Amino acid sequence: GESVGLHLPTLSVQEGDNSIINCAYSNSASDYFIWYKQESGKGPQFIIDIRSNMDKRQGQRVTVLLNKTVKHLSLQIAATQPGDSAVYFCAEKGQEALNFGKGTSLLVTP
């Protein structure tokens, strides 16, 4: 089964609201996680990453939270904009490469 999964396949938010996209992982030994954004017809684009020795990491309008106790991470997007509409993937570092979840589609409505 999927070692990395997302709780919701789609998320609809109003422009200006904050978005939270969740992800669960099963391998407690995972030490690196990354979020990608994929716009329609394009390749995944790096957003932010976090190592297991951290609980929180902030970027520009984005924050990733890591809860190792429940093996959960989330991506928070502040003041969501129409340009944030995309599919968001979480991934964990596997033995060979990154293991990706199925993605959450974020739709920003005016």
Added chain:
Amino acid sequence: NAGVTQTPKFRILKIGQSMTLQCTQDMNHNYMYWYRQDPGMGLKLIYYSVGAGITDKGEVPNGYNVSRSTTEDFPLRLELAAPSQTSVYFCASSLIGEETQYFGPGTRLLVL
């Protein structure tokens, strides 16, 4: 830097035909990867390479072959195309010692 480039952008193949998907990166990255992405799904690793002359299988290698004769190029070969290979193919690269992978724009392949 152009980053990771892929050609072609789109291709239609008949069952049994062969083709090569091209991938080039100009970031001097050691590691390169090929993934496929089926509709509504995440990316699955087909093959990867840790340097010129070294390749290894990923999660879904059957029906594909790769080579890595240079640091820059990592072509993916389909010898006998099958409908199950209809997908979007992404090439990625990363620097040795870093986990962040940088992706190309993808090649959309339709096998009929």
